[in-house]
Amino acid sequence: MSPLLLAPLGLAALAAWLLPLLIHLVRRVELETTPFAALRWIGARVQPQRRLRFERPWLLLLRLLLLGLLALLLARLALETPPAAPSARVYVVPGADRDAAAAAFDVADAGWHWLAPGFPRLDEPAPTGPVAVASLLREADARLPAGATLRVVVPRRLGGLDGERVGVAHPLEWRVVDGESPAAAASPAEPVRVAVRHAPGDAGGPRYAEALVAAWNAREPGRYTLDVAPAGTPLDAGASWLFWLAPTRSTEVDDWIRRGGSAVLVTAGEDGDPLWRDATGRVAARERRIGAGRAIALPGAFTPEALPQLLDPAFPADLRAALAGPAPAPDRADASAVQPVPRTDAAAALAGIDRPVRTLDAWLALAIAAAALVERLVAVRRREDGA
Amino acid sequence: MADTLIPPDVRARLRGLRLATRMPAGGDGLGQHSSRSRGAGLEFAQYRAYEPGDEPRRIDWKLYARSDRYFVREAERDSPLTAWIVLDATGSMAQRDRREAERDKLDAARTLAACTIELALQQGDRFGLVMAGDPLQVVPAGSGARQRDRCRLALAQRRSGGGWPSDAALRPLFERMAPGSLIVFLSDFFDAAAIDLATRLALARREVASLQLIASDEHDFPFHGSHRFVEQESGAERRVDADGVRADFLQRFAAARAQLAQRFASAGIRHAEHLLSEPADAPLRRLFDPRALAAGGAR
Numbered sequence: 001m002s003p004l005l006l007a008p009l010g011l012a013a014l015a016a017w018l019l020p021l022l023i024h025l026v027r028r029v030e031l032e033t034t035p036f037a038a039l040r041w042i043g044a045r046v047q048p049q050r051r052l053r054f055e056r057p058w059l060l061l062l063r064l065l066l067l068g069l070l071a072l073l074l075a076r077l078a079l080e081t082p083p084a085a086p087s088a089r090v091y092v093v094p095g096a097d098r099d100a101a102a103a104a105f106d107v108a109d110a111g112w113h114w115l116a117p118g119f120p121r122l123d124e125p126a127p128t129g130p131v132a133v134a135s136l137l138r139e140a141d142a143r144l145p146a147g148a149t150l151r152v153v154v155p156r157r158l159g160g161l162d163g164e165r166v167g168v169a170h171p172l173e174w175r176v177v178d179g180e181s182p183a184a185a186a187s188p189a190e191p192v193r194v195a196v197r198h199a200p201g202d203a204g205g206p207r208y209a210e211a212l213v214a215a216w217n218a219r220e221p222g223r224y225t226l227d228v229a230p231a232g233t234p235l236d237a238g239a240s241w242l243f244w245l246a247p248t249r250s251t252e253v254d255d256w257i258r259r260g261g262s263a264v265l266v267t268a269g270e271d272g273d274p275l276w277r278d279a280t281g282r283v284a285a286r287e288r289r290i291g292a293g294r295a296i297a298l299p300g301a302f303t304p305e306a307l308p309q310l311l312d313p314a315f316p317a318d319l320r321a322a323l324a325g326p327a328p329a330p331d332r333a334d335a336s337a338v339q340p341v342p343r344t345d346a347a348a349a350l351a352g353i354d355r356p357v358r359t360l361d362a363w364l365a366l367a368i369a370a371a372a373l374v375e376r377l378v379a380v381r382r383r384e385d386g387a
Numbered sequence: 388m389a390d391t392l393i394p395p396d397v398r399a400r401l402r403g404l405r406l407a408t409r410m411p412a413g414g415d416g417l418g419q420h421s422s423r424s425r426g427a428g429l430e431f432a433q434y435r436a437y438e439p440g441d442e443p444r445r446i447d448w449k450l451y452a453r454s455d456r457y458f459v460r461e462a463e464r465d466s467p468l469t470a471w472i473v474l475d476a477t478g479s480m481a482q483r484d485r486r487e488a489e490r491d492k493l494d495a496a497r498t499l500a501a502c503t504i505e506l507a508l509q510q511g512d513r514f515g516l517v518m519a520g521d522p523l524q525v526v527p528a529g530s531g532a533r534q535r536d537r538c539r540l541a542l543a544q545r546r547s548g549g550g551w552p553s554d555a556a557l558r559p560l561f562e563r564m565a566p567g568s569l570i571v572f573l574s575d576f577f578d579a580a581a582i583d584l585a586t587r588l589a590l591a592r593r594e595v596a597s598l599q600l601i602a603s604d605e606h607d608f609p610f611h612g613s614h615r616f617v618e619q620e621s622g623a624e625r626r627v628d629a630d631g632v633r634a635d636f637l638q639r640f641a642a643a644r645a646q647l648a649q650r651f652a653s654a655g656i657r658h659a660e661h662l663l664s665e666p667a668d669a670p671l672r673r674l675f676d677p678r679a680l681a682a683g684g685a686r
Binding site for chain 1: 479480481483492575610613614618619620623626643
C-alpha cells in the first residue's frame, strides 16, 4: 500500500510555506532599543544579529503542517491498493469455438471472460455483433497486473481489427481455434428514397436526376425511388438522398443534411475537399461534411453545359459512390497473421495506468480541519498569555 | 517630609560609619581626625624637653618627680577634615535597570552623596560638592546643617547630561581641594577622563575613595534576542543578538572593572563597587571599613 500523488502539481501549493515563515521571521527583526552606557564592552565582532530564528516555533510548525496538508489535498494524495493476486485470466474473442477454447487453457471457470466491452464472464451469453477486438486487446493488456500473462483465444477468422498492429506489454499466449468473428449484418439493398428539389420552372435539372436514378435502378432494380418536387416542398422523413437543384437553399435543408442526409448541391462557391477534377485539373466537385451528413457541391447548374461530366457514362456510378460514402475499412484477417507483438517500451508506460487507488481526500480534509482548530487554539492561547 | 534621598533603614545603619583618611590631616582647629600637628589632645604622641614658653600645665609632673627634669607631654591633635564629593553627572549616569526603571545611576549617586554628607556633618567635618557633567557645578566646602541643605538642594536639582568636563574646566578643583582632604568619587568610570582625574588627585596627595556604580543590567546582561543598544552620551549604537554577545560582554566588562580596580589600587585609591540593587550603606561600609583602612594604610 504505497502512497502516490494523483496531481503532483498540487505540491506547488507548498510555495505558500513562505507566508508563515515570513510572518514568524519579520516579527523577529524588530529590534528592542535599550539605552546602555557600557556599550564599548559589547563586542562589535559578534554580530550575527540576524540569525535565522523564528518566533513561536511550535505555532509555526503547526501552520506549516496545515499548509502541507492542504498541498497534499490539492496534490490528491492517494493510496495504491495492492494489486490482486494475478489470477489467471483468459479472454475469448466472440466467435471462437467454445469447446476448442475451453481445451486451450487449463484455467478455473472464474478466469474466463469474453473479449467484449466490459469483459463479461464467459458463462454470460456471448456478445452479438462485431466487437473492436484490437482496441479491447489493448485495454485488457493495460488492465492486467504486472507479471501476469495475457491469454487470448481467438477464432481463426478474426474481425474487429484496426490499422495498427496490436502491441502488448505483457507476455502473450495466443491460441487460434476454429471460428469466425461475427460480422456486421450485411445490409441487404435497402431502398433509397431520392428527393429532388428544383427551382420552379426548371425542367432540365430534374430530368437529369431522373435519368441518374433510372441508371441506378438499371443495376439494382427497384431500389431507388424518386420524389421530384419544386423547392419549398417539405422533405419527407424517409428521404436519404437529396438533389437540391435550386440556387439558394433554406436552413431546413442544412438541418436535414446535418441530421445525416447526403445531398447534391449545385450552388456555386461551396467549399470542401476536392472530390473530382476534370481533364484540366479544375475541381469539378467538392465534398464536405455537415454534421452527421455530407454535401457534394457541384459548381454551376445541373446541366451538361455547366457540368460536362453529366454526360459521362461513368457519372452515375461515381455519383452513387460519392453519395453512399466511403466503404468501411477492412477489419478481418487470419488470426495467426495478426498475433500481437510484444512492446517493451509500453511496459513502463503501462505501469501506472489505471491501477486501483484509494483517494484520501476525506481523511485529509478531516486532518486539515483538526490542524486548523489546533492552530487557532494555540495562537489564541499564546496571545492571551502575551496580553 | 519623607527623606527621598536617604531611605530610613540606610540612615539607621549610617550611625556606625565614620569617614576616615589614611593619611593624617594637616588642618587646623579641633576635629575627629588624626593630624600631623602635635599639641593638646587625647592620643599620646611623645615626650619632649621643656622649652621656655611652654605652658606649665602641660609639664608631666609625675615624670619630673622621677627624673628631676621637665618634660612636656605631647599628644596628637585631632583636626577636622574636608570631604569633597565628586559626582559624575554625565549622560551615562542616566543608565537604569530594566527591573527598577524609575531609579537610575544618578539617583543612586545622589543617595551615596547624601549619606557621605550626613557622615561628614555628624563628624563636624567640612564638606563640598562637585558635580561633573554639563555644566560643571561646585558647591564650595563648608560645614553645618545649612551647608548640608545647600548640597542636598543642588543634588536634587541636578539632571544628568553631557560629557565629562575638559581638563581646563577641572583645573580650579585642584586649588579648591587642599592636599590631605578626602575626595569621595562617585562615578561609573566609563569616561577615561574621570579615571584620569581620580588618579591625578590621588597622586597630588588627596585622599581619594572611589565608588563605581554598576547597574544590574551591566552586571548580569539579562537581555535576550536582537537589541539595539544606544549609548547615552555619544548616541553610538550597536545592533547585536544579546544571547550571542552575553558571555563576551560579561567577560570583557569584568576585565575592565578588574583593570580599573588594579589601577586605582596602584594609585593608592580606595575603590569599591556599588551595585544599584544593593542598599547605599553597603559600599560605604566597604570603603570606610576600619579594618580595610588599616590594611590599606600599611602601604
